[in-house]
Each structure stands twice: as C-alpha cells, then as structure tokens.
Amino acid sequence: MRPSLSIAFLATLMAVGVLGGCGGETTPTPPPTAAAPTAAAPTADTSPLEAPVSPLEAPASPLALPEEYTPADGKSAVTGRLIDFTTGNPMAFQNLSLPAVLCAPGVAEEDKREQCFYMIDEAFDPSTLTDPNGDFIFKDIPAGEYVMFVGSLMTENAVLKDELERPIIWKAEADHVTAIGDLVVEFE
Numbered sequence: 001m002r003p004s005l006s007i008a009f010l011a012t013l014m015a016v017g018v019l020g021g022c023g024g025e026t027t028p029t030p031p032p033t034a035a036a037p038t039a040a041a042p043t044a045d046t047s048p049l050e051a052p053v054s055p056l057e058a059p060a061s062p063l064a065l066p067e068e069y070t071p072a073d074g075k076s077a078v079t080g081r082l083i084d085f086t087t088g089n090p091m092a093f094q095n096l097s098l099p100a101v102l103c104a105p106g107v108a109e110e111d112k113r114e115q116c117f118y119m120i121d122e123a124f125d126p127s128t129l130t131d132p133n134g135d136f137i138f139k140d141i142p143a144g145e146y147v148m149f150v151g152s153l154m155t156e157n158a159v160l161k162d163e164l165e166r167p168i169i170w171k172a173e174a175d176h177v178t179a180i181g182d183l184v185v186e187f188e
Helices: 003-022 109-115
Strands: 075-084 095-097 127-129 135-142 144-146 149-151 157-159 170-172 176-185
Touching: 075 170, 127 135, 135 170, 170 176
Parallel strands: 075 176
Antiparallel strands: 075 135, 095 127, 095 149, 144 170, 149 157
C-alpha cells in the first residue's frame, strides 16, 4: 500500500468514528425508580412532629421502691424526686447526701431548726444520685434526723430550706420508708 492511501484510509476511518459518535444527540434516560411514598400534608389541626412529653409526667423510676420493700432490720429508707427551681424540670444525675442533725439533750421539737446543727461529710454521710427522672432513694440508712444536701462542696450546692430559710429536718424512722415527694431545689 502506498503511504498516501493509508493516510487517506485512516483519515476516513477517524472521520466516520467522530461523526458516528456525535451523530445523534440523545439524552440518556435514567433507570426507572420506584415511586416515592407521598405523605399527607399536615393540616392546621395536626403536626408532623410528636407532641413533647413533660418530664414531670415521666414514667416510674427504676429506683422507685416496690410497694413490698422493707428496709433492713433497724434501718430506714428515704425516697423522693428533685425539681430544679429555675427550669421546673426534674434534676437528673444530681448528687445528694443526708447529713445527720445533731442536738443537745432536751431540745424541744419546735426548737431543733434553731438550736441543732449538722455537718456535711461527703465521705461518710448517706449519699445517692438521682436517676434521669430526678427520682432518688436512700436505702438502708440508719434511723435518725437528717437534712438534705444537694450538689457537692466543690460545685454548686444547697441545703433544702423552708420558707423562713431554716433547714428542713426529715425524720427517718427505723423499719419505715419515708417518702418526701417532690423537692424544689434552688442553688445559692
């Protein structure tokens, strides 16, 4: 073959290839897909979001005492729930301790808040932690009188007080469960 012929032949092949590749302008069609489910549009009476649940209506705590619970012989139990004063929500995973109230012999019941004292000892006071719903339980503690200390000496803390700013004293009786209910906590 002559060189001019082979060049002409190659040029023709390239022209046919280029023209054939550009010849028809077709748009690729995407593969068929399943129809997407359609959701009903929300109306003014409905919302696509779930209604929020109040933390105060939380289910029973796994820490809650079964009705048949009895403290160990001569011991007591104290149970309740902490509520944050600022937010109104239960206080989850909060440190609690029960410092013992110490009184001189003969102090009358009505004078205990002014004449007795307590010492906070985070190492030896009965202590516990609230659950995610703010519930707490002190199981098998010595019978006696206690104040409630919330928090830690190293962080924010509070001793629960009455409306006259006196510490509230709870009496934990032997062989008895003392349910003190919801306690509103305001840190100082």
